[in-house]
Amino acid sequence: MRLVDTEPGQSRYAALASAMRARIVAGEWPPGSAIPAEQTLAAEHGVALGTMRRALDLLAEQGLLERVHGRGTFVRQGLSGAPMLRFFRFGADEREAPRSRILARDVLAAPAEVARALACGPGEPALRLKRLRSVGGQPALLEEIWLPLPAFQALADGDAAAWGDLLYPLYAERCGVHVHRAVDTIGFGNLGAAQARALQLPAGHPCARVQRQAYDLAGRCVEWRTTRGDAHAFHYTVSIT
Amino acid sequence: MRLVDTEPGQSRYAALASAMRARIVAGEWPPGSAIPAEQTLAAEHGVALGTMRRALDLLAEQGLLERVHGRGTFVRQGLSGAPMLRFFRFGADEREAPRSRILARDVLAAPAEVARALACGPGEPALRLKRLRSVGGQPALLEEIWLPLPAFQALADGDAAAWGDLLYPLYAERCGVHVHRAVDTIGFGNLGAAQARALQLPAGHPCARVQRQAYDLAGRCVEWRTTRGDAHAFHYTVSIT
DNA sequence: AAGTGGTCTAGACCACATC
DNA sequence: ATGTGGTCTAGACCACTTG
Numbered sequence: 001m002r003l004v005d006t007e008p009g010q011s012r013y014a015a016l017a018s019a020m021r022a023r024i025v026a027g028e029w030p031p032g033s034a035i036p037a038e039q040t041l042a043a044e045h046g047v048a049l050g051t052m053r054r055a056l057d058l059l060a061e062q063g064l065l066e067r068v069h070g071r072g073t074f075v076r077q078g079l080s081g082a083p084m085l086r087f088f089r090f091g092a093d094e095r096e097a098p099r100s101r102i103l104a105r106d107v108l109a110a111p112a113e114v115a116r117a118l119a120c121g122p123g124e125p126a127l128r129l130k131r132l133r134s135v136g137g138q139p140a141l142l143e144e145i146w147l148p149l150p151a152f153q154a155l156a157d158g159d160a161a162a163w164g165d166l167l168y169p170l171y172a173e174r175c176g177v178h179v180h181r182a183v184d185t186i187g188f189g190n191l192g193a194a195q196a197r198a199l200q201l202p203a204g205h206p207c208a209r210v211q212r213q214a215y216d217l218a219g220r221c222v223e224w225r226t227t228r229g230d231a232h233a234f235h236y237t238v239s240i241t
Numbered sequence: 242m243r244l245v246d247t248e249p250g251q252s253r254y255a256a257l258a259s260a261m262r263a264r265i266v267a268g269e270w271p272p273g274s275a276i277p278a279e280q281t282l283a284a285e286h287g288v289a290l291g292t293m294r295r296a297l298d299l300l301a302e303q304g305l306l307e308r309v310h311g312r313g314t315f316v317r318q319g320l321s322g323a324p325m326l327r328f329f330r331f332g333a334d335e336r337e338a339p340r341s342r343i344l345a346r347d348v349l350a351a352p353a354e355v356a357r358a359l360a361c362g363p364g365e366p367a368l369r370l371k372r373l374r375s376v377g378g379q380p381a382l383l384e385e386i387w388l389p390l391p392a393f394q395a396l397a398d399g400d401a402a403a404w405g406d407l408l409y410p411l412y413a414e415r416c417g418v419h420v421h422r423a424v425d426t427i428g429f430g431n432l433g434a435a436q437a438r439a440l441q442l443p444a445g446h447p448c449a450r451v452q453r454q455a456y457d458l459a460g461r462c463v464e465w466r467t468t469r470g471d472a473h474a475f476h477y478t479v480s481i482t
Numbered sequence: 483a484a485g486t487g488g489t490c491t492a493g494a495c496c497a498c499a500t501c
Numbered sequence: 502a503t504g505t506g507g508t509c510t511a512g513a514c515c516a517c518t519t520g
Contacts, residue, residue: 011488011489034505037504037505037506038505038506039505047490047491048492048493049492049493050491050492051490051491053506053507054490056506062482063482067506067507068499068505069497069499069507070498070499070500070504070505070506070507071498071499071500071506072499072504073505073506079481083481180482181480181481181482182482183480183481184478184479184480184481185476185477186427186475186476186477187475187476188429188447188449188473188475189473206429206472231429231447231472232429234428235426235427235428236426236427237424237426237427238424238425238426238427238479239422239423239424239425240320240324240422240423240425241421252508252509253508253509254509275486278486278487279486280486288510289509289510289511289512290510290511290512291509291510291511292508294487295508295509308487308488309486309487309517309518310487310488310516310517311485311486311487311516311517311518311519312518312519313485313487314487
């Protein structure tokens with residue numbers, strides 16, 4: 001029977017949740033796989049079923065686990081799509097899948113801000129991508145993406161044209177990196193000359209700027225991205241309570 | 242003992258939650274007051290304590306109730322502040338409370354879009370406010386606010402200069418309207434000449450536009466508001482999982 | 483001390499998915 | 502049929518708040 005350190009003031013189920021989180025982050029059950037049944041885990045930790053359920057519910061709320069009635073409890077896969085387009089409304093048919101094209105791929109010294117976020121030494125080499133996303137054949141979003149380098153070496157080589165339209169599944173397949181959480185910071189700016197050209201807009205045109213930092217299960221920042229698109233196409237809804 | 246219709250496929254606690262929601266919306270316990278103890282409610286409905294707790298937890302998650310250990314369970318007051326400024330970063334000292342000034346107050350026929358949202362007949366009279374919010378003495382946000390009219394008659398009369406800096410507490414005190422939920426839609430645009438003048442910016446300057454619809458406990462739209470501020474001061478962070 | 487919500491238990495039974 | 506998660510019960514005990 002596994003014992004759990006119970007800090008005073010910490011409830012049993014919270015301690016159990018931490019313990020389970022540690023086992024998941026350590027890779028005991030890889031993303032997408034099922035963890036043992038509630039009964040098994042409860043017995044293993046010597047607690048009542050309800051207490052273990054409470055712990056697992058907590059982790060599910062936090063997005064670490066996914067519970068499926070009748071099938072089991074699973075470690076969540078990475079974020080499915082890259083829902084960058086949810087911030088924009090372009091006239092084109094929404095059902096049509098957006099297309100991606102890699103405009104540039106270079107190994108460069110990361111700027112200070114990027115290096116700090118990615119936790120690689122300042123000036124250390126990183127992989128930089130420039131990417132254009134199109135909707136209905138029209139250029140819509142321009143992205144600049146920084147990836148830390150030993151981890152993403154697999155993307156520095158090979159044919160980028162064969163990558164497909166979604167990056168996160170690619171990260172998972174080719175580099176074993178699962179994006180689990182992301183923080184987007186929205187701001188406003190103006191397009192530089194080259195950026196405007198890529199988006200077929202006049203230079204200096206107003207743009208919405210979304211700066212994203214993406215994290216894996218262990219909380220490491222694994223992607224630093226800036227996305228720009230026509231400010232007039234920007235549209236976002238927030239519900240507050 | 243109160244009985245609850247249990248639709249097939251609906252769990253007991255969900256049905257209980259609906260029943261409690263109805264009693265709250267009906268005003269059985271006004272905002273800010275405590276509801277009876279869990280034990281009492283459980284007995285009243287003839288269910289186990291755990292089941293009633295589950296129902297109340299659900300309503301708490303939905304923001305309808307607020308649970309306080311040792312004191313009781315309370316019907317939530319309206320949204321505390323009007324956190325419109327969370328969308329912006331102005332240079333001024335953040336600790337300093339923003340100030341408000343009413344620029345105009347008129348009873349007018351509501352435009353079609355507003356009338357539809359407020360569920361008053363198109364062209365029926367409504368109260369329109371124009372309001373300027375300043376931070377550190379500098380004009381920052383310009384607001385246009387529409388309120389449905391029999392309900393807000395108390396604000397059509399009296400001295401608007403004495404209103405103070407927050408509107409939602411005012412709605413509660415003077416009109417008995419509690420704002421419980423709001424939906425903000427963000428976009429970018431350009432300032433008209435008069436708007437720019439009020440904000441001390443050049444005409445045509447880019448602005449962020451936040452369109453808010455606020456709802457009371459019963460789900461009625463009780464406020465329609467558009468807020469504009471310098472697009473370059475706009476700044477918002479979203480976490481996704 | 484009394485009343486409130488929060489935690490934990492042990493067990494029964496139900497609903498869903500799979501073989 | 503079996504195994505999974507979801508619901509519900511009845512009760513004990515703990516932690517926090519108030520008079």
